Amino acid sequence: MTTDVNAAFAQEKTDQIEAVRSEARAFQERIDRGEIAPIGGDRYRVLTGWDEGETFTVRRNTEGRMEQILAQHGLDTTTGGAALYTTTPPWHGLGAVIPGGITDIDEVLKLARIDWEVSKRPVLYEWDDGIRDTADHYVTVRTDAGEALGTVGGRYEIFQNRRVFEFLHDLVQRYDAVWESAGALRGGRKVFVTMRIPHSIVIDRGGLDDEIVLYLAAINSHVGTSQAESVVTPWRIECGNTERFATRDAAHRWGIRHTKGGLSSLEEARRTLGLTLDYAKAFEAEENHLVRTDLLVDDFHKLIDNLWTVDEDATDRQKTSAQNRHNELDGMFRDQARKLGRTAYAAERTITDYLDHRMRVVPRNLSEDLARAQRSLEGTNDDLKSKAHRTLLLGTR
Structure with a gap:
């Protein structure tokens, strides 16, 4: 079985487009099934599949019938074609x-x-006696089109x-x-x-x-x-x-x-x-060690207790939260074990899935989805993933 997320994603997008092109009824059925949802005007949001969260626009003819889907690919078109x-x-x-x-x-x-290429140009402002520049503030500018991209400081180094x-x-x-x-x-x-x-x-x-x-x-x-x-x-x-x-x-x-x-x-x-030059070979060997290593449920519990320690003076609320996390991870591991066997590999997949998609986040002025995306972009949980991998790998030896 080859895991090719790119092919699956392409098929998902093709299915969306064909559903719109073929028949309005099929499109409405996708709405009824909860796969897509209208978000105002002729815009829709995808609720399931490989591109969950993406938006697109449906173009209609003068009679109100759907004739084209405009997906939000996000590619730069400054020079007239897709970059x-x-x-x-x-x-x-x-x-x-x-x-x-x-x-x-x-x-x-x-x-x-x-x-x-990109160059840095001083940030300018107009004052009574003319145009002045702002110390240590610059605009990054495309040298082909003169388009401003962002504002940076003097120490910012452009990577061409x-x-x-x-x-x-x-x-x-x-x-x-x-x-x-x-x-x-x-x-x-x-x-x-x-x-x-x-x-x-x-x-x-x-x-x-x-x-x-x-x-x-x-x-x-x-x-x-x-x-x-x-x-x-x-x-x-x-x-x-x-x-x-x-x-x-x-x-x-x-x-x-x-x-x-x-x-x-x-x-x-x-x-x-x-x-390293032997990266794929080494990683494959490590993962196969995990596949061949049986792991008791009790050992999985020790792993998660080691990853998320609870202080003796923790509050009742903190202890309850820790117990809820423990129960959720336990259930996830048992589900993985039914598909992959009760192995160290199933344990690693459980930890990774929990950190990427299930662990609660504190939004702080962001929606939960945006907060989760920001945490993922910043690699906040990479240390926990690495620690889990190292701990499980030690158990194979």
Whole structure:
């Protein structure tokens, strides 16, 4: 069984589009089933599937009949076309598709419409005696179109689009890499690049045969409010949705601050991302150790108690919250065990699923969904995932 989230996502989008094109009744049935919901005017939100949370618009003719769906791909169209290069036709049918891919950076930059650079220009304001500039405040500007992207400080270091490609080259220590996709989102405020990791990972060959195709992606921001990052992910980025999913479902991530040394800590980045030349082989071996290691329910309880310790002087409310978490994780592990066996691998899948999708978040002025997304983007739970993996792996030895 090959886990290809990209194919499943593309099929989900195709199903949506075909439902609209074919018959209004089929579209209404999707609303009735709770798969999509109207959010005002001709706009709808997806409630289920691979692109849950995405919105789209239905265009109608003069008689009010549906004739076209306009999905929110989020790609930059500043230069007149969609800023995307990919090796595989995307669901939205946009961009330059090159089957088999290209290894030349400059050709991909051109095809992806991201062969432009960014400069810093002083923030200016008008006063009685003319135009003045603001000390230590700058605007990042596209040099091809003059579009302002964001506001940054004097220490902010611009990472040019080409440099992001070179960073991935340096990470994997190979310069014949085939680029899977590249492009820009939100008017060029975000730029992305992905390459496929050479070897798929197969968990439990001959048993589960769970094959995972992984990509290495770099996502660069030119707005000044977020860092760049590199992630190992099952998603090939080809639109705003898959950029979001790539960070949400990242197996490993490396945050890159926009400073002069931000792209130079290669050894630390390789360690964090697991990107040695034998990465896939080593990771597959570790996961297979977990698959072959039986784990008692009591041992799983010890694991979660070790991950989430409760102080002796904890309040009754804190103790109740801890017990609720314990019960929820116990139920999740038993569900995983029915599908995967009562193993260390099932335990790791349980912990990861809980941290990514089930653990309560404190929104602080954000909706819960936005707070969860922000936590995922910032890698808040990565330490807990790593600790769980190391603890379970020690049990296999």
